[in-house]
Amino acid sequence: MTVSSGDDGSTVTGVAEEPSITMSAPSPLTFVTAVGDADVETGSCIDGVCAVDPPR
Amino acid sequence: MSEPLTVEIWSDVQCPWCYIGKRRFETALADSGEQVAITYRSFELAPDTPVDYDGTPADYLSDRKGISREQASEMMAHVTGLAAQEGLAYDFDHVHQTNTVLAHELLHLARERGVQAELKERLLAAYFEQGRHVGRVEELVELGTDVGLDADEIRAALADHRYLPAVKADVAQGAAYGIRGVPFYVIDGALGVSGAQSPETFVAALAQARAARDAASASAGVTA
Numbered sequence: 001m002t003v004s005s006g007d008d009g010s011t012v013t014g015v016a017e018e019p020s021i022t023m024s025a026p027s028p029l030t031f032v033t034a035v036g037d038a039d040v041e042t043g044s045c046i047d048g049v050c051a052v053d054p055p056r
Numbered sequence: 057m058s059e060p061l062t063v064e065i066w067s068d069v070q071c072p073w074c075y076i077g078k079r080r081f082e083t084a085l086a087d088s089g090e091q092v093a094i095t096y097r098s099f100e101l102a103p104d105t106p107v108d109y110d111g112t113p114a115d116y117l118s119d120r121k122g123i124s125r126e127q128a129s130e131m132m133a134h135v136t137g138l139a140a141q142e143g144l145a146y147d148f149d150h151v152h153q154t155n156t157v158l159a160h161e162l163l164h165l166a167r168e169r170g171v172q173a174e175l176k177e178r179l180l181a182a183y184f185e186q187g188r189h190v191g192r193v194e195e196l197v198e199l200g201t202d203v204g205l206d207a208d209e210i211r212a213a214l215a216d217h218r219y220l221p222a223v224k225a226d227v228a229q230g231a232a233y234g235i236r237g238v239p240f241y242v243i244d245g246a247l248g249v250s251g252a253q254s255p256e257t258f259v260a261a262l263a264q265a266r267a268a269r270d271a272a273s274a275s276a277g278v279t280a
Contacts, residue, residue: 036256
């Protein structure tokens with residue numbers, strides 16, 4: 001499978017520059033990119049708006 | 057037997073992709089046979105929304121996204137179709153757009169009582185399929201008791217907001233990870249999966265996490 005450590009074309013682009021005032025900084029995540037049937041529509045909700053991801 | 061992988065899922069009760077993602081993740085678990093310990097983390101998509109929002113979901117989406125109500129309705133119809141493919145019967149005509157912070161507080165109570173997964177499913181079904189108002193205390197009391205929580209404890213917890221710090225801690229942790237949208241999955245504290253992906257993607261992510269866990273265990277065995 002393909003693994004990237006950055007923007008995979010979906011909605012999350014990385015680790016925040018500054019940790020929260022209440023939480024310790026987490027270890028950076030390795031982002032998993034989509035595999036399998038490209039016809040399966042994927043999506044997410046950001047800032048109260050929900051949308052289909054761009055086609056792969 | 058292997059120790060379960062940890063899976064933290066940031067999501068909101070009024071996130072249509074979160075319910076779709078929940079079903080796809082469940083499919084992935086069945087397909088992979090992987091053992092996981094799931095924790096639902098709080099993410100407020102629209103914390104500024106009043107409990108009694110005066111409008112329809114189409115009104116809300118239209119205002120928020122700056123599109124026409126017709127376009128908003130078309131988007132909701134599309135996601136309704138995708139949900140149907142997962143066996144979900146979204147009914148946006150009866151959805152009550154609301155503020156979900158109390159629902160998140162209740163999910164933390166449920167976690168302490170060992171019924172968080174059951175409550176998450178109950179809340180999503182109530183919101184998207186059954187036209188229930190998940191922003192009001194008495195509705196939440198009914199939904200919480202459906203999964204075995206105590207009505208008086210729910211009322212007390214939602215009155216004094218004893219779980220609000222836990223909600224805010226989840227939000228802060230999500231922000232520290234850089235999470236901007238939901239659903240978002242963090243597997244074993246190391247892998248991030250953004251969005252309601254296909255079951256195949258979730259299966260691959262779980263396999264990757266398991267391989268990393270096994271490699272770490274093997275390494276620890278060598279160096280011990």
